Amino acid sequence: MPYPDKLLADDEEVVRHLHPHWLTVxxxxxxxxxxxxxxxxxxxxxxxxxQQGMIRLAIVVVAALLLLFLVVVPLLxxxxxxxxxxxxxxxxxxGVLARRGRDLGLSRITDVSYAQTLWERIIHSGTLTIETAGDAGATVLRRIPDTDRVQQLLAFMIEEDADRRAQENAWYIRGDGLPPAEGWRSTGVR
Incomplete structure (x- = not known):
């Protein structure tokens, strides 16, 4: 399922969309x-x-409640x-009913590190720790699939964003206005 376009800026594209590692389910x-x-x-x-029918119905009702709390809620x-x-x-x-979220501009990210236990290395999962400029502290994301590649992608995207901003600033300083929409992007993003 693609990420909702309404949350993206006009010149912004989704590079990678992840859910927690499949082992979570x-x-x-x-x-x-x-x-x-x-x-x-x-x-x-x-x-x-x-009483056979009533007892079986009671078993089914208990099972439905167990399935709701042990299966449906975690999957949602x-x-x-x-x-x-x-x-x-x-x-x-x-969040399922109550939502929460956070947006971190790539220009504000100062460090991205990952950690994996032996088990997480085997299943290609891990924890990302993202440091940002400001006082909010580190953002820790657990159970990220393919953690090392996501960390490398973030480092690459941070460099791409810095290059794009530098080129936009150069265009602005020269008085040429904004650069062409696709002129700054390299071919290696995807």
């Missing part, structure tokens, strides 16, 4: 299988009699968490 999938298997087994064990959290790298900034959005 592993626990909800296992929970789904365990709940469905347990409900099937439990419903089969209910003895025949006049995963699906509604976005990490977007654009040509101008880094955007974070998360």
């Amino acid at each position: 592993f626990r909800p999938v296992v929970s789904f299988l365990l709940v469905v298997g347990g409900v099937s087994f439990g419903a089969a064990l209910v003895p025949a009699g006049p 959290r995963w699906r509604t968490t976005h990490y977007v790298v654009t040509t101008h900034r880094l955007l974070f959005r998360e």
